[in-house]
Amino acid sequence: MVACAGEDAPGGLLLGVLSREAIVSGGVRRAVAAPTGTALITVARGGANTIVVAAGANGELGAADVEAAREVLTVRTVVLAQLEIPLPAVGAALHLSRERGSRAVLNPSPVEAGFSPELLELVDVLVPNEGEALAISGRATVEQAADWFLGHGCGAVAITLGEAGALVAQPGRSTVHVRAFSVDAVDTTAAGDAFCGALAAALAGGHDLLEAAKRGCAAGALAATVLGAVPSLPSKEAVDRILSGQVE
Numbered sequence: 632m633v634a635c636a637g638e639d640a641p642g643g644l645l646l647g648v649l650s651r652e653a654i655v656s657g658g659v660r661r662a663v664a665a666p667t668g669t670a671l672i673t674v675a676r677g678g679a680n681t682i683v684v685a686a687g688a689n690g691e692l693g694a695a696d697v698e699a700a701r702e703v704l705t706v707r708t709v710v711l712a713q714l715e716i717p718l719p720a721v722g723a724a725l726h727l728s729r730e731r732g733s734r735a736v737l738n739p740s741p742v743e744a745g746f747s748p749e750l751l752e753l754v755d756v757l758v759p760n761e762g763e764a765l766a767i768s769g770r771a772t773v774e775q776a777a778d779w780f781l782g783h784g785c786g787a788v789a790i791t792l793g794e795a796g797a798l799v800a801q802p803g804r805s806t807v808h809v810r811a812f813s814v815d816a817v818d819t820t821a822a823g824d825a826f827c828g829a830l831a832a833a834l835a836g837g838h839d840l841l842e843a844a845k846r847g848c849a850a851g852a853l854a855a856t857v858l859g860a861v862p863s864l865p866s867k868e869a870v871d872r873i874l875s876g877q878v879e
Contacts, residue, residue, distance in 0.1 A: 633658035633700050633724075634716075635692040637667035642688070648861060658700045662688040668715070670860070678816035678855060684715060684741070692716045694723035704731035709835040711827060713738040718745055725753035734834060738827045742766050752784035756840065758827050758847075760791045773798050774806060789844050791826050791851065793819070799844050809844045812852035812873055821863050825854035829870060849873045 632654050636642035638661045645667065649656040668689035674680045697720055704710065710728040712721050712735070721737070728735040734755045739746060742763050751757065757780055761773055768776040777788045777800035790798040796811035829850035833843035849870045857863035 632656055633692070633696055635660045635662050635665075635688040635696065637661065637665055637688045638663050639666050641667040641669070655703075658696065658703075660692075660696055662691045665691050672820050672860075674818050674820065674858075678819050680818065680820045682820070686715065689716050692720045694719050696720065697723040697727060701727060701731070704728060704733045706732040707835070708733040709736060709831045710734065711736045711738070711831040713740055713827070714743050714746070715741065718743060718747075722750060722753075725750060729753050736827065736831045736834070738823070739763055739767060740823065748783045751780060755786040756830070756834070757785045757788045758791065758830065759788075760823055761793070764788075764790045774800075777806060787840055789830065789840065789847070791823055791847075793822075796848055797826070797844050799841055801840060807841060809841065809848055812849055814852045814856050816855040818858045818863065819855045820858075821860040822851040822854040824860070825864050826851040828864070832867070846870055846874065 632649060636645055636659055642661060646656055646659060665688040668687040669685045671683045672680055704727060710724055710733050712724045714721060725735050725737065735753060736756045736758060737754045738758045740760065740763055746767065759767065764773055764776040768779040770776040770779050773790050773792070777790060777798060780788045781800060781802055787801045792798060794811050797809045799807045799809055826847035830843045830847035833846045838846070850865050853865035853869055853873060854863040
């Protein structure tokens, strides 16, 4: 994990989460002058959410923090990045991933006004949701957006569609719709994050993109059944169970 947290109680809490989950946190820097980033979330009765983010220490993450993680990147590494950190740090991660022979997965969320389509040439798998895909591409449908991303050099695209599943597009192949898993959603917070994490983990484990997207859909569905963000993220075993047809 490469990140920046504040020298405050929430920062310590989040480092504790990483420790309990056995996530290597040597790449997490503590910022003295900025508080830990905070997300304020409202949830509607149907489970849909709206999130307002105060970046805090997230805004302090820079290219030097990314460069410090150089030695952990290998040809078998999958680098997962998103846009709640400054674009220079994201760009550094994508460039370093390409240089080291890693695979880069980018979740372009939240959509940034300064996001450059040129970065897409460094992305092996782009994972936007429907709104992000349409906003970045300027196209009217997710199918058109997927074609636009591929045309701008992106290696592949997996567009998340909420309860409709996901759309996977790869060069020279037919676009595939990956079905969603039917669950009783109570809070969709972190469902997209669960999708991205499960997809990246599956790619790192040797699965192809379609299988990785299926695992992402399963993880996202499970996350929507639990209130909160971190508490809703499912284990690999839980994802395996829902994929095998076992009821959670």
